[in-house]
Amino acid sequence: MNLKQLSNMLALSQTTVSRALNGYPEVSEETRRRVADAAKRHGYRPNPSARRLATGKAGMIGYVMPTGASVDIDPHFVEFLSGLGDYARGHELDLVLSPTAADDEETTYRRIVANKQVDAVYVSSPRPADRRIALLNQLGLPFIVHGRSEGLGFDYPHLDIDNEAGFHDAARLLLQLGHTRVALINGDTSQTFAIFRERGVRRALAASGLALPPARIRSAAMTEEEGFRAAMSLLRGNEPPTAILCSSLMMALGIVRAIRDLGLAVPADVSLVAHDDVFPWLKPENFSVPLTTTRSSIRAAGQRVAERLATRLSGQETEPLGEIWPVDLVVRASIAAAKT
Amino acid sequence: MNLKQLSNMLALSQTTVSRALNGYPEVSEETRRRVADAAKRHGYRPNPSARRLATGKAGMIGYVMPTGASVDIDPHFVEFLSGLGDYARGHELDLVLSPTAADDEETTYRRIVANKQVDAVYVSSPRPADRRIALLNQLGLPFIVHGRSEGLGFDYPHLDIDNEAGFHDAARLLLQLGHTRVALINGDTSQTFAIFRERGVRRALAASGLALPPARIRSAAMTEEEGFRAAMSLLRGNEPPTAILCSSLMMALGIVRAIRDLGLAVPADVSLVAHDDVFPWLKPENFSVPLTTTRSSIRAAGQRVAERLATRLSGQETEPLGEIWPVDLVVRASIAAAKT
Numbered sequence: 234m235n236l237k238q239l240s241n242m243l244a245l246s247q248t249t250v251s252r253a254l255n256g257y258p259e260v261s262e263e264t265r266r267r268v269a270d271a272a273k274r275h276g277y278r279p280n281p282s283a284r285r286l287a288t289g290k291a292g293m294i295g296y297v298m299p300t301g302a303s304v305d306i307d308p309h310f311v312e313f314l315s316g317l318g319d320y321a322r323g324h325e326l327d328l329v330l331s332p333t334a335a336d337d338e339e340t341t342y343r344r345i346v347a348n349k350q351v352d353a354v355y356v357s358s359p360r361p362a363d364r365r366i367a368l369l370n371q372l373g374l375p376f377i378v379h380g381r382s383e384g385l386g387f388d389y390p391h392l393d394i395d396n397e398a399g400f401h402d403a404a405r406l407l408l409q410l411g412h413t414r415v416a417l418i419n420g421d422t423s424q425t426f427a428i429f430r431e432r433g434v435r436r437a438l439a440a441s442g443l444a445l446p447p448a449r450i451r452s453a454a455m456t457e458e459e460g461f462r463a464a465m466s467l468l469r470g471n472e473p474p475t476a477i478l479c480s481s482l483m484m485a486l487g488i489v490r491a492i493r494d495l496g497l498a499v500p501a502d503v504s505l506v507a508h509d510d511v512f513p514w515l516k517p518e519n520f521s522v523p524l525t526t527t528r529s530s531i532r533a534a535g536q537r538v539a540e541r542l543a544t545r546l547s548g549q550e551t552e553p554l555g556e557i558w559p560v561d562l563v564v565r566a567s568i569a570a571a572k573t
Numbered sequence: 574m575n576l577k578q579l580s581n582m583l584a585l586s587q588t589t590v591s592r593a594l595n596g597y598p599e600v601s602e603e604t605r606r607r608v609a610d611a612a613k614r615h616g617y618r619p620n621p622s623a624r625r626l627a628t629g630k631a632g633m634i635g636y637v638m639p640t641g642a643s644v645d646i647d648p649h650f651v652e653f654l655s656g657l658g659d660y661a662r663g664h665e666l667d668l669v670l671s672p673t674a675a676d677d678e679e680t681t682y683r684r685i686v687a688n689k690q691v692d693a694v695y696v697s698s699p700r701p702a703d704r705r706i707a708l709l710n711q712l713g714l715p716f717i718v719h720g721r722s723e724g725l726g727f728d729y730p731h732l733d734i735d736n737e738a739g740f741h742d743a744a745r746l747l748l749q750l751g752h753t754r755v756a757l758i759n760g761d762t763s764q765t766f767a768i769f770r771e772r773g774v775r776r777a778l779a780a781s782g783l784a785l786p787p788a789r790i791r792s793a794a795m796t797e798e799e800g801f802r803a804a805m806s807l808l809r810g811n812e813p814p815t816a817i818l819c820s821s822l823m824m825a826l827g828i829v830r831a832i833r834d835l836g837l838a839v840p841a842d843v844s845l846v847a848h849d850d851v852f853p854w855l856k857p858e859n860f861s862v863p864l865t866t867t868r869s870s871i872r873a874a875g876q877r878v879a880e881r882l883a884t885r886l887s888g889q890e891t892e893p894l895g896e897i898w899p900v901d902l903v904v905r906a907s908i909a910a911a912k913t
Contacts, residue, residue, distance in 0.1 A: 293669070293690075300658030305853040308648040318640030318672030327690070328670040329633070332658030350633075350667070456854040483854045486826070490861060513645040514796040514823045521830060 243271055293327050294542055295351030297342055297365075299335035307455060308483070309510050309531055313357070313379070316535020324543055338365055346372050353542045355379055359425050375545050379538050381425050381555070388553035390545065392538055396426050399527035399560030400433030400478060403506045406562065407476040408441050411571035412504060416449040416474035418463045418484055427452065427480065430508075434478060449474055453484075460487030468495055468503070475571050476504040482515050485524060500569035509563075523565035529558060583611055633667050634882055635691030637682055637705075639675035647795065648823070649850055649871055653697070653719070656875020664883055678705055686712050693882045695719055699765050715885050719878050721765050721895070728893035730885065732878055736766050739867035739900030740773030740818060743846045746902065747816040748781050751911035752844060756789040756814035758803045758824055767792065767820065770848075774818060789814055793824075800827030808835055808843070815911050816844040822855050825864060840909035849903075863905035869898060 240247045245268070253260045253268035260268075294317075300306070317328060329351050333341035342365065345351055353375035356365050363382040366389055378391040400417075407415050417434050420427045435445050448470060453459035460479060467474055468491060479485055485507035492503050499505050499522045509517050509526035517524035537556075544550040580587045585608070593600045593608035600608075634657075640646070657668060669691050673681035682705065685691055693715035696705050703722040706729055718731035740757075747755050757774050760767045775785050788810060793799035800819060807814055808831060819825055825847035832843050839845050839862045849857050849866035857864035877896075884890040 298654075298658055300655060300662050304655075306651050306655045306658075308651055308852075308854060310654075311646050311648050311651045314638075314650075314670070315640060315644070315646045318638055318646075318670070319642070322640050322672035322674060325684075326672075327685075328672070330654070330658070330668040330670065332662035332666075332668070334662060344665075345667075454853075458856060458859055461859065486855070487859070490859070493861065512648075513794075514648060515826070516798060519798055519801065519827070519830070521833065 239268075239271060239275065242275075243268060290352050290546065291350060292325060293329050293351045294321065294539065295329045295331060295345050295354040296357070297338050297345070297354065298330045298332050299338065300332045301335055304335050305454065305456075308512065309455075309481075310357075312510060312512060312531045313535040313538075316530075316532035316537075317539045318535075319532070320536045320539035320543070324539075326539065326543065339368055342368055342372070342374075346374050352546050353377075355538050355542065360423055361425060361428065375542070377538055377541055377545070379534060381429075383425065388555070390541065390550070390553050390555070392534060392541065392556045392558070393426075394529040394534070394558045394560050396429035396560070397433040397436070399508070399529070399562065400430040401437045402433075402560075402562050403478055403525070403527050404434040404437035405440070406564075407478075407504060407506070407568065408437060408443070410476075410504065410568060411573065412476040413441075413443060413571070414449070414472055414474045415443075415445070415476045415478065416451070416467050417445065418451045418453070418460060418467075418477060418479040418488065420452065420455050420480040422452040430478075430480060455481040455484050457483050457487040457490075460484030461491045462487070464488040464491035465495075468492070468497070474503070476506075476568070478506045480508050482507055482509055482512065482517060482524070482526075485517075485520070486515075489520065489522075499567050502572075504568040504571075506568060517563075518565060520567070522567050524567045525565050526561075526563050528561040528563050534558070579608075579611060579615065582615075583608060630692050630886065631690060632665060633669050633691045634661065634879065635669045635671060635685050635694040636697070637678050637685070637694065638670045638672050639678065640672045641675055644675050645794065645796075648852065649795075649821075650697075652850060652852060652871045653875040653878075656870075656872035656877075657879045658875075659872070660876045660879035660883070664879075666879065666883065679708055682708055682712070682714075686714050692886050693717075695878050695882065700763055701765060701768065715882070717878055717881055717885070719874060721769075723765065728895070730881065730890070730893050730895070732874060732881065732896045732898070733766075734869040734874070734898045734900050736769035736900070737773040737776070739848070739869070739902065740770040741777045742773075742900075742902045743818055743865070743867050744774040744777035745780070746904070747818075747844060747846070747908065748777060748783075750816075750844065750908060751913065752816040753781075753783060753911070754789070754812055754814045755783075755785070755816045755818065756791070756807050757785065758791045758793070758800060758807070758817060758819040758828065760792065760795050760820040762792040770818075770820060795821040795824050797823050797827040797830075800824030801831045802827070804828040804831035805835075808832070808837070814843070816846075816908070818846045820848050822847055822849055822852065822857060822864070822866075825857075825860070826855075829860065829862075839907050842912075844908040844911075846908060857903075858905060860907070862907050864907045865905050866901075866903050868901040868903050874898070 236247050240250045250268050253265045331341050355377050357379045359380045359382040362384040366382050369376045381391050381393045438445050451463035506525045509528040510531040517526045576587050580590045590608050593605045671681050696718045699720040699722040702724040706722050709716045721731050721733045778785050791803035846865045849868040850871040857866045
């Protein structure tokens with residue numbers, strides 16, 4: 234059965250049937266249900282080209298992807314993509330990646346808007362007062378931000394995890410265990426997620442009358458190697474930390490190596506907490522000493538971002554909704570009471 | 574300066590100028606050079622929409638991406654994407670990912686061909702007699718395979734690394750060091766890359782009159798956890814291996830953990846060789862005992878795949894060219910002579 238036959242049978246126009254199947258708000262709930270039932274009963278599966286002609290939608294979600302010799306796309310991106318795909322697959326949505334120079338994303342956003350090649354985009358790794366968000370707001374292309382920005386002066390749709398609370402709670406637990414020299418090995422602090430994590434650690438320390446001096450903060454690319462270097466420089470310094478919080482499992486691999494190379498042990502000499510995006514290929518419970526983590530599935534975030542973009546495109550989400558997910562604090566063997 | 578002004582100045586049609594700038598073979602080399610020089614001199618930058626209208630090309634490369642609860646997209650994919658982006662960025666090519674159920678890729682290929690939404694696709698993780706390659710050959714959509722298939726009965730464009738020679742050479746070196754009980758922890762053996770790796774190991778062993786019995790082969794997802802499990806079952810068995818080859822650095826992390834958990838050491842008790850795709854976030858030289866690897870940059874492969882697709886689209890590559898890259902064997906501290 235094709236669209237024409239289904240429409241004739243229901244005595245509705247093809248446009249109405251198509252819009253009903255795609256959840257357009259101008260179609261009444263009763264009609265929507267009648268069309269959906271008939272489509273299901275007769276095994277009608279919309280032809281995407283026909284659907285696109287009828288709805289004026291490309292069926293595509295865009296992502297402007299910074300690349301270049303100096304840009305390493307993170308393995309986090311794969312898990313996020315998997316989640317996006319989990320949702321998009323069931324809804325015949327495709328994803329358009331537009332590679333761009335990292336210092337010239339604006340040109341690429343303008344190009345994809347001018348070409349009308351996508352219906353909506355998502356923005357990742359936002360910074361404070363992120364210019365991409367301001368630009369999209371001005372261009373009128375539907376979008377959602379994975380993460381958050383600050384200081385923009387307007388609301389915008391976003392999905393973020395509560396990085397500040399997650400790192401606050403982890404730091405507070407280390408303080409409760411008697412640690413006073415707590416260090417943070419963070420990601421790129423020009424990005425909001427890293428700023429929020431640092432804020433959470435500072436807030437917990439401040440509540441105990443402690444500070445986070447520059448000598449106990451490192452910021453680096455989230456790789457094994459950078460984790461190793463940062464831990465080495467912290468642990469070889471004066472008054473080395475007895476507890477370290479870090480922003481990724483990859484970094485944690487390098488931190489564990491540094492601790493071992495220095496003849497120290499987790500958690501006897503150094504307690505360790507890492508953020509876990511729930512990768513299938515590297516699990517915190519499988520570290521030689523199982524890792525305590527702040528945990529949130531980045532794959533689930535990818536699913537939700539795709540779902541919300543689809544909801545916005547169908548006109549069912551119109552407010553600049555901000556959605557913040559709590560972060561789990563999962564305690565395993567890598568933390569212990571400070572030596573007295 | 575726009576296309577019309579440039580064309581008027583050169584006294585050429587807009588179509589000719591556009592084709593010249595996009596390397597179409599029907600434009601003479603002399604005209605191509607004249608147009609390129611004028612465009613450069615006057616700072617003309619083609620508008621992609623106009624270019625698409627003139628050339629009939631979408632400027633998009635497609636990838637049908639298997640997803641679903643049971644499918645973990647591998648971190649290798651990110652590095653490959655980075656490479657693809659490195660090339661595509663400079664050529665205003667976008668990449669369309671079409672998520673699909675892993676058991677129904679054919680429907681998705683048919684849909685993207687019907688919708689004319691991409692100019693060409695690449696195929697990854699090929700299997701023997703891969704049905705996707707046969708389908709694309711039949712549908713007439715330009716494509717290139719990253720990897721190889723066997724038993725298709727026709728030639729097709731591909732780019733692969735020499736997995737068989739790489740693993741052959743690594744196994745031969747272990748034999749030269751006196752190892753006779755060599756094990757292989759492989760990836761998914763329904764895929765060609767894994768079949769070729771096993772073939773290489775078998776060939777090296779056979780040349781020394783040795784076999785690779787089923788008890789010394791494992792095949793699993795390329796994760797830390799699966800590497801650990803496979804190594805545990807091998808090392809706890811009868812006549813445990815004194816040398817292990819494995820298919821990824823992630824697996825190697827788990828294998829090293831298993832060796833340590835059993836109170837054994839690398840390389841004193843077990844020599845270890847892993848395949849390295851050259852990830853920026855995990856480097857073999859940074860393992861606690863630096864790893865010997867078979868090495869080939871998957872990011873470079875991504876760049877080359879994009880470049881060859883662009884060359885095919887411009888009509889400058891028409892043969893079903895098969896390109897096979899050699900694999901480096903990089904010796905580090907993780908291998909030693911067998912105990913006698």
